[in-house]
Amino acid sequence: MTDHITIDQTPALPPEKPRLTAGSWVRQNLFSSVRSGILTVIFGVFSFFAFKVLVNTMFENPDRDWLAVKTNLRLYAAFAYPITQFVRVWVALGLVLALLGLSLGIWRSASAVAARTIASRLIASGLTVLAGTLLVGPPVLRDEAGEPVYDETFEALRGTWRSGLEQRTGWFLLAFALVAAGVALWFGLGSRRNTLTVPTTLVVWIASGVVIGSTWVVRYGHYGLDPEGVPVGDPDSLVAMSTRMPWTVMWLLVAVAYQLGRFVSRWNSSRLLITAAWFLAPFIAFWVILRDPAIDYGHVWSTDLPMFLGFGVLGGLLLFLLADPKIGELGRFIAFLLVVVAALTFVSGFYGWFSMLQKARISFCLLALFALMANNFAGDRQTRLRFAGAWVLLIGIAHYFITLMNSPSTLELRADSFLGGFLFTMFAALFGLMFSFPLGVLLALARTSTLPIFRLLATWFIEFVRGVPFITVLFFFDIMLPLFLPAGMEAPDMAATVLGLVLFSSAYLAENVRGGLQSVRRGQYEAADAIGLTGAQRTSLIVLPQALRVSIPPLVGQAITTYKETSLFAIIGVFDFLRVANYVVPNQSTPVNFIGHKLEGLIFVSFVYWLGSITMSKYSQNLESKMGVGER
């Protein structure tokens, strides 16, 4: 019998923090000395007045008309996307949310919120609502038409405080409900409130469920205004135009996707597949769902399919042969030849010697790239078949999307781009982040590489892009790029400018990652070499994980910046989220005059931007604590 040695695998619990009573907490943290007491009082008074000014700016203010935001929610969401096709917006959003749910299920986050925290947050938010309700000034008197009544000095007349408090029953009820829920949770759990934790994902899901569920009871936004300016919830509008049903479906979809993600997480390839799906998703959502291309099937059968078969079969065969370990110098020669051919297809097109489909040119370029990589995949029959298979898959996807891009959209054009509002912001941010991250990492590796040509090119690129303001990059890709492309090739505005965003933010990301790379000590490289790892293994298994861990804070900072920078697209004519608030809504004079009601829209827009940013920021904080950044 062999002895079984059991090792206690349970991790040591973190040291317990002392639980203080409220009084001693206040004494220790807020009034620990005279100076801190003075600061607390000054800051407390300041926050009180700041809060009071804020609520009074937003509510019961004759200058504010929240109807401007309420009735224009559709413009904020998708600008002028055609009404009859609006269901496409929901399908696109559903695709993104389903992937989000799947990813959350696969990469199950360990982060959890203590029940105690949830209870205290509920009580705190209830008290905030209560304070806000009490601090808002007395109600503005309005005439029958709902317009404020003014005295001769143009000051709005106000009712009594008492009447105001009587009118705000709904807010009092909300505050009471929040406090009651918090108190019930606090005392209902008893001493278990300190030990019981709830996964963050579940908390967020339940909280959004409460908000979405409330849309069945409260009407937050109205679909439109009748000619007299009275808000109407359009009785015969499409389901897609309402909010509660689609949002409920989205909410359930996330839950289903999460469970599915948990189920498939046991398969090894699920992570790879979901990553690939994320990269394909924006293309599918943009070119298939939202753009609804009219594909010419005659052209598909006569040209597209034969081309795919030709490149797929012959290319696969060629790559299979090139990946043969015995091929030697001949392989390099053929790869070089293919590079020359790929270059010639562009050159000949540029000078008009020999015209050819753009798709063929791109395919030749991709083939040359694969041929150059072939000797890295040299091996047994299985490996070579996989390599050839990857080529067929890639060329299939590439040809599919090129066909989609070349097919005209069946949608009517409503602006420079049919994307607008938050839909545009979401897409530009998704595209921008997903493609600039890998590119940024590659650039950082190239810049720290020992190969001078890579190092120089990456350094030049990064320094050049960082030396130019983002607006200039946008103008360049919007106006100048078409001049640089070969004859017969044009990029749609939207694609060109998002490409600009990708390149711009990748340069900044590259520098963040490089900072991380420099923090990895020399010994780590040497240790990797000592155990016989190849260069690629050393980078991907030893160096990058440590470098990326260190650079989480600046990387997330850059992600948030990229998300907010999408608003700059307004200057090249896109009706993005911010532009709707800034120019479209404040210029509506019929059926209700919203002229000049800019602040409401800007507050709403900043709140939505803040929601997105705080989510990313919180996620990075969790990631940091999970990875132990700053502790090890």
Next chain:
Amino acid sequence: MRKYYLLRLLAVLLGFTLIASACGDDEGSDEGAAEQSDDSSSDSGDSEDVVEATQDGSLLATIQARGELNCGVSGTAVAFSETQSDGSQVGFDADYCRAVAAAILGDAEAVNFVALSAADRFTAVQTGEVDLLMRNTTWTQSRDSEIGMDFGPTTYFDGQQFMGRGADGFSNASDIENLDGLTVCTNSGTTTEKNVADAADAAGVSVTLGGPFEDFNQVMDAFQDGTCDVVTTDGSGLVGQKANNEPNDWVIFPATPISKEPLGPTYGQNDSQFADVVNWTVYATIIADEYGVTSANVDDAVADPASAEIGRLLGGEGELQSGMGLAADAFYQVIKQVGNYDEIYARNLNPVGLERAGSANAGWLDGGLIYAPPAR
């Protein structure tokens, strides 16, 4: 073994040569051109027809074949083209888009509005993205000649005016002479600023220019806190600002603006058939206004025309519309579905306080500049 490999490789490479030549031969140069128009028009299904049609004929035939007019508007101009909460467009410019669609297609709703920024508007016409601009665009010499645009009849005569406080003694009858010694504010470095200086010089008064101001919101802030006595910009913009800050005692003067900002339809140059259609659609609304024909009484006017001219215009005997490539009742449809000039003006511009009477936009019989050549 090695030789065997070479043979196989050669066969595959030969295959590629075949593909390459097939791609070139089959599709030829015209496919390349189609690819180009496809790529550029990835947002619009119609551009391919546009490209073809502008080569062999007028835009008019293209629009008729397409069944829809692509009309470029601002989407953010108070009372001229406002984007509504359901994505539709209302306003003076939007109604003129509808009028042109009613004339060409017989249906005022067959318009696809495209919201354009100021920077993109002319490019959109040149690339065929829109057929027509109704985007409060001032008709200037350089735009007419250098940029390659043609301009239709002016539908709205805008111009630079001043706005002051009634409490400071300003009234609608005030004039530039009343500005002596006061601070006038407007966007810095613009032609508006230069116009003020020129007008003050001409009137022999001295005004101080406030500022510098980056945009007009800052100007309005300075006006409200009293730093500026008077603000100035285009009249239609002032009216918007006045409506924005209700209630107030602000007045806009003088009745005759100090600069000329004629706004009207804009289209690509050298397409006279399309230009004629757009121009005469505008003229038809003006002539109908002259004769008092409105959307309400146009059916009576067809049955019993007040004059031979209005009879011809509405598609009666001797009508001239068929010769222009339009239906005989094209302008009847315009008046019936959209209205005459006065109706379009009253519907869109009166609510924001722009009155027609006494302004340059009154009819020529009332001392204004709105005038149409005779329909005969």
